[in-house]
Amino acid sequence: MITIINRSEYDIDENAILDFTKFIYKRMGIDEGKELNILFDNNEKLRQLNFTYRKKNQPTDVLSFHGYDGNILGDIAISIETVISESSKMSKNVDEHILFLVAHGCLHLLGFEHNTMGEYNKMLTLQENLLKEWKYEVSKK
DSSP: OEEEEEOSSSOOOHHHHHHHHHHHHHHHTOOTTSEEEEEEEOHHHHHHHHHHHHOOOSOOSEEEEEOSSTTEEEEEEEEHHHHHHHHHHHTOOHHHHHHHHHHHHHHHHTTOOOSSHHHHHHHHHHHHHHHHHHHHHHHHO
16 A cells, blocks of 8 residues: 655645556555555655654655565655756756656665765666556557
8 A cells, every 4th residue: 555645735636656666566566555654745754754764953855764664665755855956957857856766765765875976876776667668558548
């Protein structure tokens, strides 16, 4: 079960997020019964979480928290304020950047890391490919 919690003022496209996340589940072989919560909040909330769990006293775009039992994939927290800022700097569509970060969070929950440039590039490429494949699937419907 995938749950979306939007505490931001941004009108997120919940249907696209759910559809894309289900696509990630299928593509990455995740049991569809695994629970995933996706929180959309502001920079202050992400700063608090980042400080509590990573000892970094600054906001970030996305955080992932592994599930505590076999039925829970985990939780993803995304700062809409940071998403909007990053999207503007990169001339990206906000809704597409949200999906890109959902993929990033899911990959972390599956054990992907980016401690080296090689790992970082591999992870970004996989995120981009997931988004491209999903867009292609949607275009066929």
